[in-house]
Amino acid sequence: MGVQLLGPLELVVDRRPVDIGSPRQRVVLAMLALNANRVTTVDQLIDAVWDDAPPASARSxxxxCVSALRKLMSPEFTITTRPPGYLLEIDRAELDSERFTRKVAAAKQLAEDGELTEAADALRAALALWRGPALAGVDSDVVQRDAARLQERKLLAEEERLRIELALGRHEQITGELKALIDDQPFRERPYAFLMLALYRAGRQTEALEVGRRVRATLIEEVGIEPGQELQDLERAILNRDPVLLLPTPAVVASPKATVTPRRTADPAIPRLLPAGIADFTSREDTVAEIKQVLADGDDVALRIVAISGMGGVGKSSLAIRAAHELSDTFVDGHLYADLRPTGADEDTAALLARFLRALGVAGSAIPDGLAERVEMYRSKVFGKRLLVVLDDVTSEPQIRPLLPGSPTCAVIVTSRTRLSELSGAHRVDLDLFDEEQSLRMLSRIVGSERIDAEPEHARELVNFCGRLPLALRIAGARLASRPHWRVVSLTRRLRSEAHRLDELTHRGLVLRTNIGLTYRSLSRSAQQLFRRFALVQAPDFPGWAAAALLDTDLFEAEDILETLVDAQMLDTVLYPGEQLPRYRFHDLIRVYAAEQLLAVESAQEREDALGRLLGAWLALAEQAHRMEYGGDFTVLHGDAPRWTPPGEAEIIDNVVTWWETERRSLVAAIKQAAAAGLDEVSWDLAHTAVTLFETKGYFDDWRETTQLALELVERKGNDRGRAAMLYSLGTLHMSQQRLDEADACFTTALGLFDAVGDVHGRAMALRNMAYVDRMSGRLDRIRAKYTESLELMRSVGDRVGEAHVLCNLARIHVDDGDLDGARERLELALRISQQVRCLRMEAQVLKQFSTLYGHTEDFELARQMLHRVLRIVRDVGDWIGEAHALYSLGLVRHGEGRLDLAETTLQHALTASRRAAQEKLETEVVHALERLAAAMSDRPEAITAAQGT
Known part of the structure; x- marks a missing residue:
């Protein structure tokens, strides 16, 4: 019973084949069998039967067809309907393709266990299951694609059997089979290699070389390519009668996993070119173990390569040399080592190959002149050897391709400052900086633990000045070790000056500046320029678009150049939780080097222009973010500083709330940098626009610092409009923190300055806030006139959100006066404006006032609905202060409803939110509300205790 796929399609029932029926039914059965015990969709069956031209009745x-096939089958296997198609349920042992797969897997395991004779027998049994080409006679392109995959598996099994037969010394018996296989598959290279080796071992060298010429002619004429590296190496080895081609001893053949091969007497040269390991190597034990496992546990099928990458000075060479020394017992035929920093041209590579060949025992007079010939001789010499090649400080993949052995018995360790992505099959190790503990341990090994333990704080300071970079730590440690009379603090004092830090990190040939410079000089001119200009960025990290501003180019070109700096390990990437795009940052010591190069190479005008574009980009984006939140340039003032935007269409801000939060530290740094550079228009404009973030999240320290810096600058520059804007911003900060007298003074001075420069919009904004201060101070007689004038001015300058905000405040006055209809009228107009311009912040404030209005009429249901909408909005826009106020109001509504338990829970949340937003006055009001609530819940003493404890 079963289905036979390895040959003409057959359905076997009661040990006899049955007539499957029409060609269409044969296609359906073949598809179901190929997907045995998995659902085959009706669409797949239609494609297999009719390709892309099915009739309208295809599904029926x-x-x-399925119904007819079911009638042919026995109870042991059948076809069931499983949407969206059909399932052939069958024991896998009843499929000859599955039996073949299991036998091949068993043979592989036998070969791995060293049981080669049994493995060959198992493969012969597997191949005996084939009765001809897979699924012969089934007319379907879809089915034949799967049949081709089965045929490929057969060929691989046949090649594996022949490889094992060769290993068993049966070269004479299989030459006929190999010739037949080549006639059938003239473009598969492995059978040619097997035949060449079989003929050579049978003493037929001339015939073996003739096969090599034949395959070259066939591939060039028919395919247009040269034979692969394996065949080329084999042909050279046959020409040279390399002893490695002789049949290995049984002890070696028995276990393909063996890691030690007896040394060959035919080639006594065992190179040992590794430099000495570094005595203070520390803290990379796990990585050493990882490298050893990758290189020692290979299966001699493919060349094993470990590629170690990391920034200059991170310890790549030390790690590679340490691991190579520890692998000496595995690679008994020796080590080759090359420092690739000075090489790159063909003549340098040729000279290096000559050195390798001499180390491998080749006489100088026998070394060919050309690079290609030296590569060929090198690969022939190392073929079959257990040799480890260490290529240190590689700059690119083409630089080392001639140096890679062609033999899978060899292994390679490569170190590079860039990530070598084109090394196929390489195991990659990315080295990072030490942590503080590892850094202190390294210093202790160099200097002595007594000196480090005696000054732990200064030792930690030293580690931070070195940026936890192993090379910098080694230099600092060497300086201390050579001066036993120095205390640790003696060196930390010298390193505190950033301008001289690289000068101090030099000791007897160990020069950190030179180390960084090697990578810098390997960069393209545009990458060097970007590297230098990134020193202008004073933020702790920066977004990718900063590269476009610094280079004055589009985002895509800048990103390509930026990534070369990342690949060269000159920039680190950091991805914050919840972020989609990475940010970039310098290592501290690399930043110092970049700053040196910036001053040395770029003119003052070039530096000024680049900084102007960078700050102009910050300003343009902050302006855009404000527009996205407020629906336009509402309730904000702008100066005439130049903006910079990248050429072409570029969407940088995706989620405005996330953008503000992610860029906060960079925005603050940009404002400080603009102030330090004397750029007054950029400074005050960016500081004023950033209030959009500072106000809603309660970043009052940032707000105060940036505003004060900008204010001092505009005062020095005599910039009256900038001064007015900063006094207005500072007054708003005082107002938010309930320092009403300071706020009033700022607004009064700002109003006079706005009038002096003729800024109507500024006057409208100042009057609005002055009226609010008057209300909070109890000066009720002044409020209405200021709000009324502010409203008129807001409308005249087109500030829709400012208009809605004044209407909201006027509604509050109407509520206080008992004019609820007047309040509702103004709130409805304010709500329409907010929704028209799509300003959610303003909409939340209007809805909050609606809840107050409903509270006065004791319509608590509507008040609660309003506040729930407010909470959704303020949480969506990240308004912490708005959330705290909304929760407080909702707690009061719950109290008014008589739902005291819910009121207590809500007020406790309000208390937490007010503390998070640093709203001290609101916090006091919440505590008082909890105390009133506790009094109302007098039958629950624990409520009073909880309120008092807050």
């Missing part, structure tokens, strides 16, 4: 005809 498939159903007819």
């Amino acid at each position: 005809q498939i159903q007819i």
Whole structure:
């Protein structure tokens, strides 16, 4: 019973084949068998039967085919309907393709266990299952694609059997089979290699070389390519009668996993070119173990390569040399080592190959002149050897391709400051900086633990000045070790000056500046320029678009150049939780080097222009973010500083709330940098626009610091409009923190300055806030006139959100006066404006006032609905202060409803939110509300205790 796929399609029932029926039914059965015990969809069956031209009745005809096939089958296997198609349920042992797969897997395991004779027998049994080409006679392109995959598996099994037969010394018996296989598959290279080796071992060298010429002619004429590296190496080895081609001893053949091969007497040269390991190597034990496992546990099928990458000075060479020394017992035929820093040209590579060949025992007079010939001789010499090659400080993949052995018995360790992505099959190790503990341990090994333990704080300071970079730590440690009379603090004092830090990190040939410079000089001119200009960025990290501003180019070109700096390990990437795009940052010591190069190479005008574009980009983006939140340039003032935007269409801000929060530290740094550079228009404009973030999240320290810096600058520059804007911003900060007298003074001075420069919008904004201060101070007689004038001015300058905000405040006055209809009228107009311009912040404030209005009429249901909408909005826009106020109001509404338990829970949340937003006055009001609530819940003493404890 079963289905036979390895040959003409057959359905076997009661040990006899049955007539499957029409060609269409044969296609359906083949598809179901190829997907045995998995659902085959009706669409797949239709594609297999009719390709891309099915008739309208295709589905019903498939159903007819399945029904006919079911009648042919026995109870042991059948076809069931499983949407969206059909399932052939069958024991896998009843499929000859599955039996073949299991036998091949068993043979592989036998070979791995060293049981080669049994493995060959198992493969012969597997191949005996084939009765001809897979699924012969089934007319379907879809089915034949799967049949081709089965045929490929057969060929691989046949090649593996022949490889094992060769290993068993049966070269004479299989030459006929190999010739037949080549006639059948003239473009597969492995059978040619097997035949060449079989003929050579049978003493037929001339015939073996003739096969090599034949395959070259066939591939060039028919395919247009040269034979692969394996065949080329084999042909050279046959020409040279390399002893490695002789049949290995049984002890070696028995276990393909063996890691030690007896040394060959035919080639006594065992190179040992590794430099000495570094005595203070520390803290990379796990990585050493990882490298050893990768290189020692290979299966000699493919060349094993470990590629170690990391920034200059991170310890790549030390790690590679340490691991190579520890692998000496595995690679008994020796080590080759090359420092690739000075090489790169063909003549340098040729000279290096000559050195390798001499180390491998080749006489100088026998070394060919050309690079290609030296590569060929090198690969022939190392073929079959257990040799480890260490290539240190590689700059690119083409630089080392001639130096890679062609033999899978060899292994390679590569170190590079860039990530070598084109090394196929390489195991990659990315080295990072030490942590503080590792850094202190390294210093202790160099200097002595007594000196480090005696000054732990200064030792930690030293580690931070070195940026936890192993090379910098080694230099600092060497300086201390050579001066036993120095205390640790003696060196930390010298390193505190950033301008001289690289000068101090030098000791007897160990020069950190030179180390960084090697990578810098390997960069393209545009990458060097970007590297230098990134020193202008004073933020702790920066977004990718900063590269476009610094280079004055589009985002895509800048990103390509930026990534070369990342690949060269000159920039680190950091991805914050919840972020989609990475940010970039310098290592501290690399930043110092970049700053040196910036001053040395770029003119003052070039530096000024680049900084102007960078700050102009910050300003343009902050302006855009404000527009996205407020629906336009509402309730904000702008100066005439130049903006910079990248050429072409570029969407940098995706989620405005996330953008503000992610860029906060960079925005603050940009404002400080603009102030330090004397750029007054950029400074005050960016500081004023950033209030959009500072106000809603309660970043009052940032707000105060940036505003004060900008204010001092505009005062020095005599910039009256900038001064007015900063006094207005500072007054708003005082107002938010309930320092009403300071706020009033700022607004009064700002109003006079706005009038002096003729800024109507500024006057409208100042009057609005002055009226609010008057209300909070109890000066009720002044409020209405200021709000009324502010409203008129807001409308005249087109500030829709400012208009809505004044209407909201006027509604509050109407509520206080008992004019609820007047309040509702103004709130409805304010709500329409907010929704028209799509300003959610303003909409939340209007809805909050609606809840107050409903509270006065004791319509608590509507008040609660309003506040729930407010909470959704303020949480969406990240308004912490708005959330705290909304929760407080909702707690009061719950109290008014008589739902005291819910009121207590809500007020406790309000208390937490007010503390998070640093709203001290609101916090006091919440505590008082909790105390009133506790009094109302007098039958629950624990409520009073909880309120008092807050």
